[in-house]
Amino acid sequence: MATKMEELASEPAWTPVKLRAPQRSGLEERFAATDPTLELSRHPLVARILKNRKFQFLLILPNQIVFWTVISIGLAGTVDPGLNFGTAITWYVWFCLVFVMMVVVGRAWCAMCPFGGFAEWVQRRALFRRTQKALGLGLKFPEPLARFGFVLPVASFLILTWIEEFFNIAGPGTPAYTSWMVVGIVSAALLFFLVFERRTFCRYVCPLTTLIGTVGSVGSVAGFRTRDRDVCLSCKTKDCMRGSEDGYGCPWYTWPGSADSNLYCGLCSECYKSCPEGNVGLFLQKPLTSVIAPRRRRIDVAWGIALLWGLVLYQQFNATSAFAPVDNWLNSTLHFPHYPDPVDYLGFIAIGASIVAAVSWAVGRGFASRAVGFVRTGHFLDRSSRFRAFFAPVAYGLIPVVGADYFARQLPKFLQSAPRVVPAIEHIFGFSSTKSSLYSFSLMTNGWIVVTQVAVVLLGTAAAAWATWKIAGRELVPVSRNAIGVRVATVTFALACGAAAAFLYVLMHAAD
Ligand code: SF4
Ligand code: SF4
Ligand code: SF4
Structure with a gap:
């Protein structure tokens, strides 16, 4: 009886692909990059x-x-x-x-x-x-x-x-x-x-x-x-x-x-x-x-990253002047009392997460080897697992830019108001008031806050691009027809995510 590998190898391939047996297994090889x-x-x-x-x-x-x-x-x-x-x-x-x-x-x-x-x-x-x-x-x-x-x-x-x-x-x-x-x-x-x-x-x-x-x-x-x-x-x-x-x-x-x-x-x-x-x-x-090296990518983690990305994009968008009319219109249509309307809240998050999923799907469809076989990691890549095989690495690669985006969101409150903690502590003991100079003291002007936010996001973007390049090279290239193409496509997506976040920070004018 034909083995599973022989059965799969005999399936018609749209493009030729070289079947490779799993490489040296064992603890040392499996964990070498992460230890x-x-x-x-x-x-x-x-x-x-x-x-x-x-x-x-x-x-x-x-x-x-x-x-x-x-x-x-x-x-x-x-x-x-x-x-x-x-x-x-x-x-x-x-x-x-x-x-x-x-x-x-x-x-x-x-x-x-x-x-x-x-x-x-x-x-x-x-x-x-x-x-x-x-x-x-x-x-x-x-x-x-x-x-x-x-x-x-x-x-x-x-x-x-x-x-x-x-x-x-x-x-x-x-x-x-x-x-x-x-x-x-x-x-x-x-x-x-x-x-x-x-x-x-x-x-x-x-x-x-x-x-x-x-x-x-x-x-x-x-x-x-x-x-x-x-x-x-x-x-x-x-x-x-x-x-x-x-x-x-x-x-x-x-x-x-x-x-x-x-x-x-x-x-x-x-x-x-x-x-x-x-x-x-x-x-x-x-x-x-811990972003780049692990070989076991978890799909729940990938969805978690995609949803968190959707949420932070929603929060950025709602700090721009373009958002209020959308939310107000939805509230009056749905008779919801006030911001944030649950429909645009969940809708935005779903769109953000779907973009990550859709891009992963498109990259998989565009670049995955259409033959079925053992890949370098020893896993099978068939059509049903293609989405998963591309989605998880793409989402993990975005972690640095998602993290940078959340961090940049916290900066206005910190840079504009952190000194207020001092009068707030004094106030517990009956001293101080809003007249304290620290109450209205900002660590940075709004212009510099925007510059800092954009710099943080760009740093995160560079890290995400690097992580994606490495991850794609190790996990996507072996299952793709075009090694350069798949790397360029995934890195471009990471760069686009960072550019979108940075652009929104410019529009937000240091709003928190
Ligand atoms: S960490 Fe220690 S207790 Fe746990 S399995 Fe290893 S040797 Fe045993
Ligand atoms: S959470 Fe970390 S430090 Fe605590 S027991 Fe588990 S592995 Fe050890
Ligand atoms: S933030 Fe606190 S409650 Fe939440 S996971 Fe960490 S330790 Fe647990």
Whole structure:
């Protein structure tokens, strides 16, 4: 009987293609490009800090204090959002800093996040001790929902952003709204932590997780990885996943033995503490490694990136003068009270995501080898998987420009208003007012803010073009008829995305 490969090879090919057997397999070859070599935890001081059970607690504690202060002052403090510490710190500083952490480090914010941190303390019934019995039901997240991967958290991010826009929370508007939003997030986190096991909320639901995970893959911290994958293969205990006396099993369901990016490492250090072989370390990597190098591209991540791209384009467009008439017309037609109309909100996002999908489809249709066969990665490429084979690499390549676009969106609030945090702090103690010189002090003029935004986007665009060139060379060229054509087409798309974002920033005139 003919083997599958022979059957496929005998199918008529529209253009000749050389069938190649998969290249050398094995751990070394599979992970060579993703395995970082620079280990931070080789330094004795770093190793001691990471082994200490108070490591993550001490990261979370200061944020926990700020977080409860934000809630209290948002509810009880002044109604002036520029002078209220809750709104000032959240919208003028915090969101921007989270983006800096993502781009430079990865999931640094997740390591110190008060939402997940607070819920985890309750779930574990401890601030930092290793307890053996968790509070709550400890259920597994339903498999059909888990299959949505990064798409489910994008849906919760879209809902949260729509609510935020509808009530003008991040404007910033009424300070109490900011408090209620934060209370809503931590309540949802607590509920999930008490119903489901580990950090199900962080992995499958948190509105921020897709954004932090994808944009964070640009960062230079590879996360906690295994030192020798062969040791993991023969390891009998798998304590990094199951937990030991010294540490919890990975709260993020990530096995260091197979991790090839920093996407799902919450930098909690539990695997470092629990591995009995001392086979886990904290590693650094070159920027963009977790975007370019992984061989396993996930379709849920690709859709997550495409939808996030649609959202940021919507936010940019709604800051231009062309947007209001569209939204007003839709609201009067659909009898919706005010901005943002859900139809144009979801419509824009869908269009943005569809453009990424449509371009991927068109590139696949235009360049894919029409013969069927083994490709260099050892996967089959047939017509039904053609879209997936092109969509995932194209979407991953856009991560740097999508990340840069979100970061540039935060700049006006930071550069125009961050100094207000000082009078807002003074106001807690009964000093200061809107007459403080820092209340109306901007770090930059609007003209320079636009220049900075465009520069940030262009930097992201250059990184996206580079990432796309590398990804296309490794993953699309082997399945394409025209090696140069497929690279040029995908890189041109990345450049066009960046050009569109930069152009919108010019039109926005530093509007936030
Ligand atoms: S995924 Fe969300 S809740 Fe979990 S640590 Fe990260 S930001 Fe916090
Ligand atoms: S416990 Fe250590 S050696 Fe065993 S699988 Fe986990 S990281 Fe590998
Ligand atoms: S246990 Fe290890 S792999 Fe899992 S999130 Fe924590 S640091 Fe990352």
